[in-house]
Amino acid sequence: MSGKEQDYINEAFADNWVVPLGPNVSGFEQDLERFTGGGKKIAAVSAGTAALHLALILAGVERDDEVICQSMTFSASANPVAYQGARPVFVDSEPLTWNMSPDLLEEAIRDRIARTGRKPKAIVVVDLYGMPAQMDRICEIADRYGITLIEDAAEALGSTFCRRECGTFGRFGALSFNGNKMITTSGGGALVCPDEETRRRAVFLATQAREPFPWYEHREIGYNYRMSNICAGIGRGQMHILEEHLAHHRHVHDVYARLFADFPGITLHSNPDDRFRSNYWLCNILIDSTATGFTYEDARVALAAGNIESRPLWKPMHLQPVFADAPSYTDGTSEHLFGRGLCLPAGPWVEDRHLEKIVNVLKSLVK
Secondary structure (H helix, E strand, C coil), rough: CCCCCCHHHHHHHHHCCCECCHHHHHHHHHHHHHHCCCCCCCEEECCHHHHHHHHHCCCCCCCEEEEECCCCCHHHCCCCHHHHCCCCEECCCCCCCCCCCHHHHHHHHHHHHHHCCCCEEEEEEEEEHHCCCHHHHHHHHHHHHHHHHEECCCCCCCCHHHHHHHHCCCCCEEEEEECCCCCCCCEEEEEECCCCCHHHHHHHHEECCEEECCCCCEECCEEEEECHHHHHHHHHHHHHHHHHHHHHHHHHHHHHHHHHHHCEEEEEEECCCCECCCCCCCCCEECCCCCCCCCHHHHHHHHHHCCCCCCEECCCCCCCCHCCCEEEECCCCCHHHCCEEEEECCCCCHHHHHHHHHHHHHHCCCC
C-alpha cells in the first residue's frame, strides 16, 4: 500500500459515494488513460475476466462462433468465450516469450476457414507473466485477416513492446487489479477501449444495460460489472506507487539473473531483446532435471518446506478437462514449459536476502 488509499476511501465515505460510480471511478479511469497513453479510453470494471467478457461482446462474438485463444494462460482468458456460447480454439506458445505463436496462429486461422467456411470472430492473445507477446507479428496477422484482436494484459500492467504499453495493441485490452497483480483494487479490472463511444457502450453493458428512462427499462442483456467507488479509491492510491512496484519487480529479476548465472540447468525467463520490457510480474525459471538432478516439483516441495511459496506454470488450456473437446494447434512448446517451469516469489515484500535464500534452497537440491 502507498498510504494514500485510505485518503480516497475516506473521501468516498465522507461524500457518501459507496456505489459502482463516483469521483474515484472517474479519477482512476483517467489515471489509467494517462498511464497507458495512445488515446485509449478506460472503463473500470469488477474484474479482468469481466473486461474480457465485455470485449468479446463488443467484438460481436455470439453462440457457435470460434475465438482463437492462447493455450498457455489462466482459465479466465478462455472462460468468457464459453460465457458467450462460442468455442475456443487454442494455439500453442513459442519459446521466446512463451506467448501465442504467430506461425501457429496463422495456421489455425487458415485451417478454421477451410474447415468451417468462416473466420474466427476474435483472437485473445495474452502477455503471460508480464512478458509482451510478439505483438508486431500478431497484430499484422489479425489485421490481414480482419479479425478483432483482444489483448489480455491482466498480468502486464507497465510492460511495453517497442515502448508501447501492453493492453493497447488490440482493439480491446484487459487489465486486472486482483490482489496479486502489479497494483490492486482488492478485486477489479479495466477494459481498454479504442474510443469514447465504445467506452460508453461498455459502461452501459456493465451497468445492467439500463436505458435512460425514469423507470427501469432494459432492451438487451446487461451485466453487473462496474467497479465500485471504494475499490477505485484503492486503485487511485495504488497509482502513486505503480512505478515503484515496477522498479522493484525488475530489480528482483535482475538479482535472480545474477544468482542463477552460475547455476547449470536453470534458465530464467527474460526479455528476448530490447523491444520487450516485461514488468516481471512473476519471475519464472525452467529446470532441466538432467542437469540439476531435481524436477520443478522437487523444487516446489523443498521451497514449501522453508515456508517459501512457488507455483508451477499455467497448465495449458488444451490439456484442461473442461476444454477437452476444443480444437487446438500445438507443437509441444507449452507442454514442455509446463513440465519444467516454476514461478518464484517476486512481490513487494521480497528482499534480496529472501532471493538468496530461495536460490540456496535450490542449490541444496543439486545431485
